[in-house]
Amino acid sequence: MPELKVGLQAMPTEDFRQASTPLFLNDMVDILEWSFDANWDQDDHVYPAWFESLIQVYSDEQSLLGHGFRLSLLSAKISPRQIKWLERLKQECATRNYLYISEHFGFFEANGFIDGAPLPVPYTKEAVETGQRMLTKLKDISGKNVGLENLALAFSKKEAQDQGKFLEELLSNSRCFLLLDLHNLFCQIFNFNLSPKEHLSLYPLHKVREIHISGGSFSKSWSGKRDAIRRDTHDGPVPAEVFGLLEMALPMCPNLEFVILERLGNTMDGEEDFAQFRADFEQMHHMVKGHVLKGR
Amino acid sequence: MIGRDEPDLVLFQQELVNALGSEHSPEQIIETLEKNPELKSFRNYISTFDVDMVQVANELVHKWGKH
Numbered sequence: 001m002p003e004l005k006v007g008l009q010a011m012p013t014e015d016f017r018q019a020s021t022p023l024f025l026n027d028m029v030d031i032l033e034w035s036f037d038a039n040w041d042q043d044d045h046v047y048p049a050w051f052e053s054l055i056q057v058y059s060d061e062q063s064l065l066g067h068g069f070r071l072s073l074l075s076a077k078i079s080p081r082q083i084k085w086l087e088r089l090k091q092e093c094a095t096r097n098y099l100y101i102s103e104h105f106g107f108f109e110a111n112g113f114i115d116g117a118p119l120p121v122p123y124t125k126e127a128v129e130t131g132q133r134m135l136t137k138l139k140d141i142s143g144k145n146v147g148l149e150n151l152a153l154a155f156s157k158k159e160a161q162d163q164g165k166f167l168e169e170l171l172s173n174s175r176c177f178l179l180l181d182l183h184n185l186f187c188q189i190f191n192f193n194l195s196p197k198e199h200l201s202l203y204p205l206h207k208v209r210e211i212h213i214s215g216g217s218f219s220k221s222w223s224g225k226r227d228a229i230r231r232d233t234h235d236g237p238v239p240a241e242v243f244g245l246l247e248m249a250l251p252m253c254p255n256l257e258f259v260i261l262e263r264l265g266n267t268m269d270g271e272e273d274f275a276q277f278r279a280d281f282e283q284m285h286h287m288v289k290g291h292v293l294k295g296r
Numbered sequence: 297m298i299g300r301d302e303p304d305l306v307l308f309q310q311e312l313v314n315a316l317g318s319e320h321s322p323e324q325i326i327e328t329l330e331k332n333p334e335l336k337s338f339r340n341y342i343s344t345f346d347v348d349m350v351q352v353a354n355e356l357v358h359k360w361g362k363h
Contacts, residue, residue, distance in 0.1 A: 076305035108361065111310035113317065115362035119353055122341045126305045153352055156344035191349070222322055222351035229348055 002209075002257045004296070006288050007031030008281065009067070009212075012051040013265030019274035023281055024054075031099075032058040033065040033260050036092050037085065040070065041115075059096040065210070065258065066098040066142075067179075072109035073134050073148070074121045081114055086141050093142045101138060102147035102179045102210065105167060120155050123166045131170040139175055147177045147210055150203065152184035152232035160188040164203035177209040180253070182245040183216055183232060189241075190230040196245060200252065208253040213242050213284060214262040235267040238280040246284065250291045259288045308338050316357040322350035 008020055010032050023029050034055060039045035047055075058064040071085055093101070106118025121127045131148075138146045148171060154160035171178055180203060189199050215236035218228040238261070250256070261281050268274055311332055315325045329335060329342045 076309055107309060108313075110306075110313045112363050113313045113357070113361050116360040117356040119312065119316075119356070122305070122308065122338060124305065130305065153349060153356070155349050155353070156346050158344055219352070219355075221348050223347045226348060229352060231352070 002255060004256060004288055004292050005030035005063075005258050006281075006285050007033060007063075007065075007258060007260050009260055009262040010034040010051070010054060011263070011265035012047045015268040015274070016263075016265050017048075017050060019268055019277040020281075023278060028281070028285055031063045031065060031258050031260070033067050033258075033262075035069055036066050036096075037068045037070045037088070040085070040088055055096070059098075062097055062099060064096060064098055065260070066092070066096075066101045066144075067149075068101065068103045069118075070115065071103050071134070071138075072107050072118070073103050073138075074105065074107040074118075074127060074131050075109045076107075076126065076130050077110070078134075079109055079114070082109065086137055089138070090141050093144065098142070098144055100147055100177070100209070101142045101144045102149060103138065104149045105151045105163070105170075106153075118151055118153075120151060120153055120159055123159070123162050128166070128169045132172070135170065135173065135176055139173070145175045145177060145209070147179040149179040149181050149212065150184050152181070152187035152230075154188055154192075157192040157194070160192050160194070161199070161202055163188075168204035168207065171204065171207050176207070177255075178204055178207040179210045179212065180205075180208045180249065181212040181214070181232075182242050182249065183212070183214045183234075183238075186239070186242050186245060187216065187230040187232050191226070196241075197248060200245065200248060205249070205252045206255060208249075208256050210258045210260065211246065211249060211253070211256060212260050212262050213238050213246055213280075215239060215242075215280075234262055234264040237276045238284075243283060243287070246287055250288070251296070254296075259284060304334075304337075307334055311335060313357060313361070316350075316354050317361060322347045322354060325350055325354065 104118045108116035214234045217233045
């Protein structure tokens with residue numbers, strides 16, 4: 001059974017630096033994840049020196065996870081931009097020691113739209129084959145095990161309930177794994193009034209190597225038939241429901257290796273928010289390490 | 297899994313982002329997609345769309361989508 005580590009998604013922003021420094025100083029952050037492609041569209045982008053050093057330390061210690069979000073993995077037609085992205089990934093993996101690489105379920109690139117947030121894809125044979133082909137490219141180019149994160153948005157309750165099976169087919173290769181984002185799962189549970197345990201069980205939990213937890217927000221229901229819509233905005237504290245899902249998921253994911261707290265940069269304003277961020281991390285740390293102590 | 301034939305995913309994705317990138321309401325977006333004769337094999341799938349979720353997708357395309 002693999003060792004279980006906890007970590008943070010690294011953000012090159014001052015709020016992240018201030019909020020997370022005590023966690024690093026207390027040696028609580030086993031693993032770091034970062035979105036290496038966040039600024040690939042800006043050739044002259046420079047990260048702050050402290051951030052470069054942080055990434056390098058975790059790379060040197062073989063404790064760095066790479067989490068891309070700009071590939072558009074399930075676009076049916078591969079574009080020149082995606083080919084460039086894959087070439088850049090090869091360079092990236094030669095520069096830093098990533099344990100694993102992951103991306104997101106869904107697509108945003110089509111018909112001239114080249115960037116955006118991932119959208120759902122109909123569960124068809126063609127979509128499964130498209131995704132499997134792209135995952136193979138990712139695996140071959142990176143030389144790493146490759147993960148895919150579940151998507152919060154679904155166009156219908158049925159689509160939300162089918163996503164686990166769709167992911168299982170996409171990830172059928174032994175070097176592919178599921179990155180289970182529990183806040184994304186919570187969005188589906190809330191928006192479609194699903195049972196948390198039943199919905200969690202629809203995902204291929206034996207394929208989970210990594211879990212994300214985060215916060216989000218509510219927006220207004222267009223139709224008025226719901227009180228609110230839960231959104232995957234990564235800009236708030238982790239809700240109790242997501243910690244509840246973590247408690248439920250830990251014993252159900254026998255191959256889990258990493259649990260990561262995510263929060264977007266520039267979403268914390270002052271010491272109260274920094275303390276909340278650390279409290280979320282400490283609660284996650286306590287739950288995961290407690291699970292290890294119980295013998296998993 | 298929907299459809300036993302080979303629906304054209306390229307075309308569906310193009311039409312979906314076009315519709316979501318428009319200024320139409322979520323109801324109009326669903327209607328546009330349902331009435332598109334080239335998306336016949338996706339009609340059952342589109343008929344399941346929840347208006348609130350189409351509104352979320354519409355906001356995402358307008359906020360983050362770039363040409």
